[in-house]
Amino acid sequence: MLPELALVPGEPAGIGPELCIRLIQQPRTDCRLLAFADPVTLRAAATALSLPLQLLPEEAHACRPGDLRLRAIPNATTSQFGMADPRNASAVIDALLGAGQACLDGSLEGVVTGPVHKAVINEGGIAYSGTTELLADQAGVRVVMMLANPIVRVALATTHLPLRAVADAITADTLEHALRTLHAALLLEFGIARPRIAVLGLNPHAGEDGHLGREELDLMIPLLQRLRGEGMELIGPLPADTAFLPAKLAGFDSVLAMYHDQGLPVLKYSGFEQAVNLTLGLPYPRVAVDHGTALDLAGRGIADPSSLQAATTLCAQLARQRRLTT
Incomplete structure (x- = not known):
């Protein structure tokens, strides 16, 4: 049985959503992904890239290029590429916490996260020092x-x-x-x-x-x-x-x-x-990209998905290893 992983694109105005669209263009054989994201943002990213996207219910089986199971976390306002909006800060945090809670509850086995814009989250009225600290506080661990x-x-x-x-x-x-x-x-x-x-x-x-x-x-x-x-x-x-x-x-x-x-x-x-x-x-594997939101690249179709691909592959490996050792 494939590991069940959460996929959180991160800042909706950055490159995270389009990297997720690129990620799902080949069916995965190492894990099943469930996105925690705004459907409108994902569809806009797919349109910008001219790539297929079929958003599916959580219980569906994603088997074709472009298929993505989704737990919808709607943004407060429509996101525009390259223009981060503090009004969407709550949706970003809700997606991260929702993914973390699903792992704590045992319904998912790991979290893959895209880049988050710290300043915009704080401008939205949410004290935020990073996803690492956010998920650690949620789980009550160092x-x-x-x-x-x-x-x-x-x-x-x-x-x-x-x-x-x-x-x-x-x-x-x-x-x-x-x-x-x-x-x-x-x-x-x-x-x-x-x-x-x-x-x-x-x-x-x-x-x-x-x-x-x-x-x-x-x-x-x-x-x-x-x-x-x-x-x-x-x-x-x-x-x-x-x-x-x-x-x-x-x-x-x-x-x-x-x-x-x-x-x-x-x-x-x-x-x-x-x-x-x-x-x-954490009581589950969490792997993130090692780059920022790259607002200047968003929507242009030139962002490199290698780090997100590597993060997803490694998170799946770690989830499988945890099964063997726990």
């Missing part, structure tokens, strides 16, 4: 962000913080939570029997034995030693400037970076088109 492509998986100990605030945010609690969550996800969702995790140092040269900062000596090394005693295979703390060399990456299943721009530039340089964003620690 989560870890990971970005991945076919070359490397990079998880983050901290996410969207000013650089000045990063060092204070690296505590024994936050670092242990990130490592335990990452380790559990590699076991449960990726099916890796003995995950090997490379842990990057916070400071240049991983602190240079305390000469360039003491976080590695005082915090990181004692914690890594304790977790190794529980059986985790943790390598580091490693200097970030050499940890991503191909010969070293071959020995790791994932890298834990201490902050956003320590790990993600390498990942995006090595394969941005195939990169995806995962939320680790």
Whole structure:
């Protein structure tokens, strides 16, 4: 039986809806998709692309190119390509929460999400820092962000913080939570029997034995030693400037970076088109595209669907693996 996944296009004025239309032009053999979206927006995207679209009831069997099962989440106002409207913020949030709740209820097994425009959501009167945080709050769990492509998986100990605030945010609690969550996800969702995790140092040269900062000596090394005693295979703390060399990456299943721009530039340089964003620690897999709403590209038929395709494929794989391990 194929995994049942939610598909949420995201910002209706951006490229998300048309990427979803491109995604369904070949029948999937790895999962069944249920879209949480505004039907008018989807039809407008299909018309702009001159591609077929047949919106079906939730219980239908989608088998032809262009078939898409739908749970309708109507927009407050008609969306125009490239012109995000704060009045539609509630519909975007309702679609995301509806997809998450369906997974919590057990009717669906994973969520694939398109790009969301944070500023427009907040302009619509909804306090929103990101889909990662939204779904974590809904599920009542702490989560870890990971970005991945076919070359490397990079998880983050901290996410969207000013650089000045990063060092204070690296505590024994936050670092242990990130490592335990990452380790559990590699076991449960990726099916890796003995995950090997490379842990990057916070400071240049991983602190240079305390000469360039003491976080590695005082915090990181004692914690890594304790977790190794529980059986985790943790390598580091490693200097970030050499940890991503191909010969070293071959020995790791994932890298834990201490902050956003320590790990993600390498990942995006090595394969941005195939990169995806995962939320680790939810009771279901959630995979998102690793790009923005691209309002300037919306409706022009030139947006690259590779990241959404990769996100859907990976979410289906993770859902199947969860079946085997739970």
